[in-house]
Amino acid sequence: MNPDPLAILLQTLLLLLLAPLVSGIIKNWKAKLQNRRGPRPWQVYLDLAKFLRKDMVISEHASWIFSFAPYVLFTSALLAGLMVPTLATPAPLSLFGGALALIGLLALGRFFLALGGLDPASAFGGMGSSRDMTLSAIAEPALMLAIFTVAITAGSTDLSQICRSTQSATWRLLNPAHVLAFAAMFVVLLAETGRIPVDNPATHLELTMVHEAMLLEYSGRFLALMEWGASIKQLVLMTLLANVFVPVGLAVSEAGPGALALSLLAYLAKLLALAAAVVLVETTNAKLRLFRVPDLLSAAFVLATLALLSTFLFQ
Amino acid sequence: MTDFPLSLLGVALWAYLAGAAGALVFQRFEKLANGFGFGMAAAGGLCGLVSCGAALASGMPVASRSIELFPALIPLVRFAIRADALGCFFGLIVSLLAVPLSVYSLGYARSYFGRRNVGVLAALFNLLLLSITLVFLADHVFFFLIAWELMALSASILVCFEHEQDESRGGAVLFFVMSHIGTAALILGFLLLFQASGSYAFTDFHALGAKLSASRRGGVFLLFLFGFGIKAGLVPLHIWLPAAHPVAPSNVSALMSGVLIKTGVYGLIRVCFDFLGAPPQWWGVAVLGLGTVSAVLGVLFALMEHDLKRLLAYHSIENIGIILIGLGAALMLLHSSHPMLASLALIAGLYHTLNHACFKALLFLGAGAVLHATHTRNMEEMGGLAKRMQWTSAFFLLGAAAISALPPLNGFVSEWFTYQSLLQGFGSTPSLIRLMFPLSGAMLALTSALAAACFVKAFGITFLAQPRSAHAREAREASLTMLLGQGLLVAVCVVLGLFPGILLKLLDPLTHQLIGERLSQRLSLAGGLVLSSGAAQGGTVSTLGIVLMLVALLAVPIVLWALFARGARTRIAPTWDCGLRGLTPHMQYTATGFSKPLRMIFKALFRPRREVQREYDLSPYFATTLRFESHVEEVFQTRVYRPLKWLVLRFSRRSRALQAGSIQAYLIYIFLTLLALLLFAL
Incomplete structure (x- = not known):
């Protein structure tokens, strides 16, 4: 049960390398669906490399928090990712925390991101921080209830344990509790990763922006950390959806390289399917007004409550 | 008092008394009164800490006897104390706070030199510590009530220490009145218990519930819930708390929010688990429900505040709610005869009690230092203090992260236990009422996310960006003793967060006394560095592991810097001002603006009103003067x-x-x- 350094290293590399690609694919597919050519899927890597090489400008009003926030955001998202099984159960750091620690770590990153937005004394940053903290707070009960639903079925908050229990023989793709909880989590995924209809990741300097507003004063290598951290967070949440609800192909840690390769293929297929779903939602919907977003999120909460109720009806 | 650890507790009580008397005697020499009064308070706290800690660590194998402090001079009253596990744990909390608060006060009280009687402040501070400790230890109804009243009196005088302000006097009166309404309910409750036991000793009340009829037990429970609920600040009885806590001197606010309101929690545990026992289901449902409502409403009201200390006071209501979620779950689980799970829930509640005492005291001390430096409690006039008060801002940030239940600090640990007990509680009963567990868990998630939003606001508006007033611009770092007091609390928060195994071991005698279980073995793996939910493969967490991994993962950016960013330079430049002539502090987000989305989303609760008056010459878009007023309704x-x-x-x-x-x-x-x-x- 002790953490295996090799597994940690491999999963860290997987998360680091895969996260920008997923963001790039979503951007590319979205452009295709809107009859544009769009950036190549690997453009995000090039962007990150460029940000890393560039000089950095730091606001004269900012304090040490501004420089501290990117590190916290990046490492906390990465650590959260190490608690989710990607290719095999158990996840490398299952011992250090499960679903609750994952939610906590994402909250830690968000806390510092919001402080980083407030620090340079610009009105935009404060606006982004205020909106981001509000929306994530409203999304939190739905997320927690959806996690509670699967955790109750598994009798554990350990994500590896949850995956293993859904993997067992009694697992059905269309178990109503899981379908409803999945739907709730999907809405939360849209909100947490700043996707349309909650936020528009393609806007800069518009009064509707949420996540981008907080990054406005970041440049150079700090911006790279922030962007990379955000894409890792997106990957972590997508992995959570993919492996907890559809544990198809997930290997066990003792499996040989062949099983792991098969598991990698299944994992990528699931991620691409989720990315396609996100792209579809983003192109077919308009951005909601800020004060309509709580309606969407409370719908997610209702879905999660129904999921919970159905664990009790169909067990 | 014969045995070692408890005799030291007696020394602590005498030290507080001596501190109170000495401070009054020396009140003409303010430096001496200050040093002696708060010095004795710190010494008393240290003695109490060692004795309660040693007693709990020894596992308290024998049922402790009650001891007469001094002979009874009044009929019916016995001045008896008994340090059982429950009393010792709460004694530990008050002693643990007494030390850093007294050290802080040494510096903080200097601002009153020449203006106010510091001797009286120190004396009442000692009296408050003494009476709170006695409330936790008293073993006799009348002695308990005397201590309870002494506590209310000294606290309400301290609240109006700055009595020229209407606000202070109003807060003190409200506290005094509410406190006495609560005491009336307590007296009635105790009389009902007396009727059944024929004695006024707490020892004779043990497991008295079995002798009472169901309706009378229910009545006793409701009376105590009301009486102790007022002191704890339970919604809807919380009304005095945001009025009284912010106007007191900050060291007193810290003591009140940290420990005084916990006397209500202590009383509820004492009555429900020790006196009455065998709770019917509706007790647990009531406590869990009230706790959940308090948590959510407390944090929502906190979000609307831009008075730094009032904001913290509302967060006390929230945290009392979180504690009661643990207690309520414990009562429900005890009813469905799951002693193991009930102990887990009780541990969650008690752990949070101690945690809240530490980080709330820390935050109030930070707020006190800010108040001291800027002479205002209004966050809209602060800003930019992180550069001017570096240590205070770092300490406040840590407290803010802890109260927002962010890993790896102590708030996260106790909320983790709360979630675990709620999760496992779901399987404890087949009836529909079990839905309360996950729904309460979801509300707890909402609460902690809103708390994080609130503390982003509190920290961000107070300490970050540009100073919004001349006072904030000229703010200077707090004195050394004030920083030391905060630093001690920071250390406690970190230790409680990273090494939870220590406290779990100290809680063993307590759960053994009240429920008959010792859980620390089951809950801690790897020598207390990894926590387990108690169930087989139910989930683990390691806060120390999280910290170590976060540090280890810093290797990634370091490697990236080495690979890519070798030649990159860093420039300090003004924030982009959209082409205007420079940013002014007025362009920053305000505390009111920050919470506006939430004010709109929950407008059914807040009923916000706003008034805008605008004067303009040519076009309404170029106003010459603008007056804006915004109110929310409590x-x-x-x-x-x-x-x-x-x-x-x-x-x-x-x-x-x-x-x-x-x-x-x-x-x-x-x-x-x-x-x-x-x-x-x-």
């Missing part, structure tokens, strides 16, 4: 308490007619009363 104030107050006043005005001042009329009253009593006796 629902309970306007909907419950104002009508109630009005009713009471009307009733008293009516009943004034009875008090005509003529002796004949009074004689008739006496006669009629006697007659009525005689008839009643027949």
Whole structure:
């Protein structure tokens, strides 16, 4: 049960390398669906490399928090990712925390991101921080209830344990509790990763922006950390959806390289399917007004409550 | 007092008393009164800490006896104390806070030199510590009530220490009145218990519930829930808390929010688990429900505040709610006879009790340092303090992260236990009522996310960006003792967060006494560095592991810097001002603006009103003057308490007619009363 350094290293590399690609694919597919050519899927890597090489400008009003926030955001998202099984159960750091620690770590990153937005004394940053903290707070009960639903079925908050229990023989793709909880989590995924209809990741300097507003004063290598951290967070949440609800192909840690390769293929297929779903939602919907977003999120909460109720009806 | 650890507890009590007396005697020499008073308080806290800690660590194998402090001089009253596990744990909390608070006070009270009587401040501070400790230890109804009243009195005098301000006097009166309404309920409850036991000793109340009829037990429970609920600041009885806590001197606010309101929690545990026992289901449901409501409403009201100390006071309501979620779950699980899970839930509640005491005291001390430096409690006039008060801002940030339940700090650990007990509680009963567990868990998630939003606001507006007033621009770092007091609390928060195994071991005798289980072995793996939910493969967490991994993962950016960013330079430049002539502090987000989305989303609760007056010459887009006013409604104030107050006043005005001042009329009253009593006796 002790953490295996090799597994940690491999999963860290997987998360680091895969996260920008997923963001790039979503951007590319979205452009295709809107009859544009769009950036190549690997453009995000090039962007990150460029940000890393560039000089950095730091606001004269900012304090040490501004420089501290990117590190916290990046490492906390990465650590959260190490608690989710990607290719095999158990996840490398299952011992250090499960679903609750994952939610906590994402909250830690968000806390510092919001402080980083407030620090340079610009009105935009404060606006982004205020909106981001509000929306994530409203999304939190739905997320927690959806996690509670699967955790109750598994009798554990350990994500590896949850995956293993859904993997067992009694697992059905269309178990109503899981379908409803999945739907709730999907809405939360849209909100947490700043996707349309909650936020528009393609806007800069518009009064509707949420996540981008907080990054406005970041440049150079700090911006790279922030962007990379955000894409890792997106990957972590997508992995959570993919492996907890559809544990198809997930290997066990003792499996040989062949099983792991098969598991990698299944994992990528699931991620691409989720990315396609996100792209579809983003192109077919308009951005909601800020004060309509709580309606969407409370719908997610209702879905999660129904999921919970159905664990009790169909067990 | 013969045995070692408990005799030291006696020393602590005498130290507080000596500190109080000495500070009064030396009140003409303020430096001496300050040093002696707060010095004795710190010494007393240290003694209490060692004795309670040692007693709990020894596992308290024998049931402790009650000890007479001094012979009874008044009939019916016995000055007996008994340090059982429950009393010792709460004694530990008050002693743990007494030390850093006293150290902080040494510096903080200097600002009163020459303006106010520091001797009285120190004396009352000691008296408050003494009375709170006695409340936790008293073993006799009347002694408990005396300590309880002494606590209310000294606290309300301290609240109006700066008595020139209407706000302070109003807060003190409200606290005093509410406190006494609560005491009345407590006296009634104790009398009902006395009727069944025939004795006023707490020892004789143990497991008395079995002797009472179900309805009477319910009545006793409700009376105590009301009485202790007022002191704890349970919604809707919380009304005094945001009025009294912020106006007191900050060291006193810290003591009140940290420990004084916990006397309500102590009382509830004492009554429900020790006196009554075998709770029916509705007790747990009531406590869990009230706890959940308090948590959510407390944090929502906190979000609307831009007075730094009032904001913290509302967060106390929230945290009492979180503690009661643990207690309520424990009561429900005890009812469905799952002692193991009930202990887990109780541990969650008690762990959070201690945690809240530490980080809330820390935050109040930080707020005190800010108040000291900027002379205002209004966050809209602060800003930029992170550069001017580096240590204070770092300490406050840590407290803010802890109260927002962010890993790896202590708030996260206790909320983790709360979630685990709620999760496992779901399987404890087949009835529909089990839905309360996950729903309460979801509300707890909402609460902690809103708390994080609130503390982003509190920290961000107070300490970050540009200073919004001249006072904030000229703010200077707090004195060394004030920083030391905060630093001690920071250390406690970190230790409680990273090494939870220590406290779990100290809680063993407590759960053993109240429920009959010792859980620390089951809950801690790897020598307490990894926590387990208690169930087989139920989930683990390691806060220390999280910290170590976060540090280890810093290797990634370091490697990236080495690979890519070798030649990159860093420039300090103004924030982009969109082409205007520079940013001014007025362009920053304000605390009111920050919470606006939430004010709109929950407008059914807040009923926000705003008034805008604009004067312009040519076009309405170029206003020459602008006046903006915004209000939110404290629902309970306007909907419950104002009508109630009005009713009471009307009733008293009516009943004034009875008090005509003529002796004949009074004689008739006496006669009629006697007659009525005689008839009643027949």
